[in-house]
Amino acid sequence: MSNVEQRLEKILDHVKRHNQGEHEFHQAVKEVIETLGPVLRKHPEYAEQKIIERICEPERQIIFRVPWMDDNGEVQINRGFRVGFNSALGPYKGGLRFHPSVYLGIIKFLGFEQTFKNALSGMPIGGAKGGADFDPKGKSDSEVMRFCQSYMTELYRHIGEMTDVPAGDIGVGAREIGYLFGQYKRITNRYESGVLTGKSPQWGGALVRREATGYGAIFFAQEMLRVRGESLEGKTCIVSGSGNVAIYAIEKLQQLGARVVACSDSGGVIYDKRGLDLDSIKRIKEVERKRISEYHQIHPEAEYYAEGVIWNIPCDFAFPCATQNEISEASARKLLENGCIGVSEGANMPVTPKGVKLFLDAGIAYGPGKAANAGGVATSALEMQQNASRDTWSFEYTEDRLQKIMANIHANCFETAAEYDSPGNYVVGANIVGFKRVAEAMLAFGLI
């Protein structure tokens, strides 16, 4: 093992020992570190200044109690988090996740990924993530409001448009951002639009932000196919999930002439061979906030599998848009066996390391989340620009900006992968481009 490899191994070992039990965080760090050997060989100054070691240690971690009262008058207590991972390129930026699985290891993996993703987007934003182990499922509007108000009552002192700008993630959409912003405005006595992104366009939000993560994952897939002389038109696709990312991934795929046959939620999988009826999905999920099994009531000819694995359904292109580690090694193998030629990640770290290896070895078009789903946060940065200039842009103009950003991310990853002797490997490309941007800024700032 070379000196560089030994050093990287030592860093990973240190991360594991100092962040015990945080498996998702270890996984995210390992996946990046594994690709950085050639960068350290070219740039010994990164090693001298311990840039990787510093990047692996969040700049700050805030953990707090979130007490709130449910509709029965019972006191409930949740744990809130906000991890500011890196602010070398701009204010901390990243979403909030409200989900019962949330603990420090999940927030740290997401914050770590966000740092590289945001750098890769080319926008002036640092990396962060936050959230709570609150389960919005089955909660009334007033319970969600009381929870958000309590959460913001602590969070407000740590954020600001020049300091830290949260947004949504799983379980946090325009409704939650509304309650959070309302409480922030009330406590601080400031209409500071740029403190949160993903706001409703009626009060400071950017058009296309809602669609941006899903659309972006499709634009990225389009680019990956373009360099292979192919397109999405006529392709059979599956999109896991049925939340904000999945819905707008499906929308853009349908606009581009692809046939999307399956989606899912934590309760099961819908398989509609004729192509999904997106209006019904939007109504079930965005308006009624119900389970995807309802689709089967409207379309009895579609199949519904309560325990099913969506990845067993044959497709040309797969878009994991649900959550981390949703594609196991077995599912990755099944996708390949069924002739899948590409995977573009709308979710963060949805493929297990063994699954990623299978995709890379097979040479399919594999777009990792840091690159493929960067459209969401990039459009958040466009929202910040509009807030700073008190301007609003049209849907067409904003979507055009998003498309150009995704094409640019793709080109950077593609060229860098080739430069580092890994042609077509977007994992290598994305990690190296993101890492170098952060590393250069950190070097410029001295030892901080």
Ligand code: GLU
């Ligand atoms: N949660 C999203 C992500 O994973 C978006 C974050 C943002 O817009 O700040 O990138």
